Amino acid sequence: MTKIPSLPESSPSRPSLDRALSELHRGLGSRLLTNQDSCLPYQTDDTGILGCASAVVLARDAQDIRLCLEVCDKHSVPITSRAGGTGRTGGAVPINGGVVIATHLLDQVVDFDTKSGTIVVGPGIVLNDLWRVVEAEGWFYPPDPNSSDSCRLGGNLAENAAGPRAFKYGPTRDYVLGMDTYLPGGTHFYSGRRTRKGVTGYDTTSLLVGSEGTLAAFGDITLRLIPRPEQVMTLLALFANVTAAAAAVDAIFEARLLPRCIEFLDELTLKLMRDAGNAIDVGANCLLLIEVDGDEDACLKQAERIGELCDDSGARSVVVAQTENQRAQLWSARRQMSHAVRKFAKNKISEDVVVPRQQLITLIDYVRELGETHQITALCYGHAGDGNLHVNFLWDDDEQKSRVDVATARLFEKTILLGGTLSGEHGIGITKAAYLSLEQSAAQVELQRRLKSAFDPRGIMNPGKIFPRAGHGAC
Numbered sequence: 343m344t345k346i347p348s349l350p351e352s353s354p355s356r357p358s359l360d361r362a363l364s365e366l367h368r369g370l371g372s373r374l375l376t377n378q379d380s381c382l383p384y385q386t387d388d389t390g391i392l393g394c395a396s397a398v399v400l401a402r403d404a405q406d407i408r409l410c411l412e413v414c415d416k417h418s419v420p421i422t423s424r425a426g427g428t429g430r431t432g433g434a435v436p437i438n439g440g441v442v443i444a445t446h447l448l449d450q451v452v453d454f455d456t457k458s459g460t461i462v463v464g465p466g467i468v469l470n471d472l473w474r475v476v477e478a479e480g481w482f483y484p485p486d487p488n489s490s491d492s493c494r495l496g497g498n499l500a501e502n503a504a505g506p507r508a509f510k511y512g513p514t515r516d517y518v519l520g521m522d523t524y525l526p527g528g529t530h531f532y533s534g535r536r537t538r539k540g541v542t543g544y545d546t547t548s549l550l551v552g553s554e555g556t557l558a559a560f561g562d563i564t565l566r567l568i569p570r571p572e573q574v575m576t577l578l579a580l581f582a583n584v585t586a587a588a589a590a591v592d593a594i595f596e597a598r599l600l601p602r603c604i605e606f607l608d609e610l611t612l613k614l615m616r617d618a619g620n621a622i623d624v625g626a627n628c629l630l631l632i633e634v635d636g637d638e639d640a641c642l643k644q645a646e647r648i649g650e651l652c653d654d655s656g657a658r659s660v661v662v663a664q665t666e667n668q669r670a671q672l673w674s675a676r677r678q679m680s681h682a683v684r685k686f687a688k689n690k691i692s693e694d695v696v697v698p699r700q701q702l703i704t705l706i707d708y709v710r711e712l713g714e715t716h717q718i719t720a721l722c723y724g725h726a727g728d729g730n731l732h733v734n735f736l737w738d739d740d741e742q743k744s745r746v747d748v749a750t751a752r753l754f755e756k757t758i759l760l761g762g763t764l765s766g767e768h769g770i771g772i773t774k775a776a777y778l779s780l781e782q783s784a785a786q787v788e789l790q791r792r793l794k795s796a797f798d799p800r801g802i803m804n805p806g807k808i809f810p811r812a813g814h815g816a817c
């Protein structure tokens with residue numbers, strides 16, 4: 343694990359911390375963990391960066407969240423909200439000490455209106471569990487990050503999580519009607535609405551979604567659902583090279599088709615998956631996993647047409663899965679991929695840049711160049727329809743890390759040059775904060791800082807995230 347230095351200017355003083363912990367202990371009893379061994383699992387996330395919390399609140403209800411925000415604000419103690427801890431930019435890592443609010447116990451379905459398709463859930467519900475509940479009633483909640491077995495809704499909101507299906511259905515933000523919102527000091531309000539439409543006042547809900555725990559803590563979340571598509575069909579197309587695969591994607595767009603996802607895997611990713619035991623044609627250097635949904639007729643028509651377009655673009659093979667079992671087989675390799683890639687080297691960085699779709703090939707070529715120039719393993723996969731590329735740099739020796747850092751910086755610069763954005767799904771967190779000004783003007787960053795201080799005047803909400811860091815210290 344990498345230990346990251348904290349910001350001394352926002353770390354709490356020892357007497358303030360002691361006073362805060364003693365007040366929290368009075369209100370929470372055994373739901374306040376202060377033993378360092380017990381706190382350890384709450385101090386990291388998928389980045390492997392290790393932070394340092396003085397205490398963890400195991401929130402059991404809204405009152406626990408409110409108390410934590412009230413007490414910590416009074417004593418200027420930093421708060422880091424935590425859901426599933428699967429974040430890829432260090433959002434849930436407490437880098438300034440203070441208190442972590444763990445929300446995994448708030449995993450209930452609070453209310454489900456099965457007639458109108460709205461559901462209220464606790465911020466700790468695991469995404470897979472939410473899917474099970476809504477799909478049993480014929481509804482559909484489309485956002486599908488690949489961490490769905492362990493990420494939780496509070497984290498999904500804070501990162502505006504998305505996944506393959508976002509191409510057709512959009513990210514988390516598009517499904518959030520509102521949420522219970524707790525500000526530093528303990529003020530509570532419901533941000534948003536419970537109706538499907540509404541334009542009253544500023545859209546604070548959209549601002550809070552994607553705010554990475556830096557503005558407020560979420561309690562119960564109200565989501566809108568859509569009818570579950572009658573049928574889904576999955577196509578797997580293999581190509582000899584990226585150019586042919588890109589031509590197929592272009593052809594799908596030109597034909598005005600809207601599959602629910604178009605996933606892309608590059609040559610090295612396919613090799614690692616073969617090494618992990620997946621039988622994939624050795625002549626294939628690029629794979630597209632394409633999914634369509636709708637009623638049976640629509641699915642068949644779309645799948646047929648997409649299959650033809652892939653063939654016309656030079657696919658080596660196209661297979662279509664029509665049963666759930668066949669679909670699961672096609673997807674299982676894609677879902678295992680992150681683990682297969684992780685096994686390849688001791689260290690891995692996974693970036694999730696986005697470029698206009700037409701620039702995807704340029705960026706993919708550039709990633710290969712970066713690997714060669716800096717002598718590190720570089721591979722990519724992603725959501726071809728969205729132009730969202732997951733670029734992975736892999737390395738074993740610590741001496742390679744400085745080259746990985748340079749390659750990462752070059753990747754971000756190129757992404758911006760191509761008209762893209764630094765993150766499509768994972769947020770900025772700690773790991774990309776230094777690059778914020780590559781994409782956003784000083785005026786925009788300053789406006790966001792002012793917005794943050796309107797929500798959080800003392801700067802206790804997840805300090806050190808999103809905005810470039812001002813200093814160094816030690817946890």
Ligand SMILES: Cc1cc2nc3c(=O)[nH]c(=O)nc-3n(C[C@H](O)[C@H](O)[C@H](O)COP(=O)(O)OP(=O)(O)OC[C@H]3O[C@@H](n4cnc5c(N)ncnc54)[C@H](O)[C@@H]3O)c2cc1C
Pocket residue numbers: 387388422423424425426427428429430432433434445465486487488489492493494495496497498499500501502503504505506554555556558559560561680767768804
């Ligand atoms: C194998 C794997 C695959 C992944 N695939 C995808 C993918 O396809 N798409 C994608 O978008 N992401 C993906 N991710 C990243 C990650 O799963 C998402 O960012 C997810 O939304 C994080 O949810 P979490 O519950 O783990 O949140 P955490 O990591 O616990 O927290 C994330 C952020 O949310 C904040 N937060 C948590 N709870 C609250 C709350 N109650 N109030 C306010 N702020 C809160 C935290 O402070 C932090 O800033 C993947 C990660 C892994 C490990």
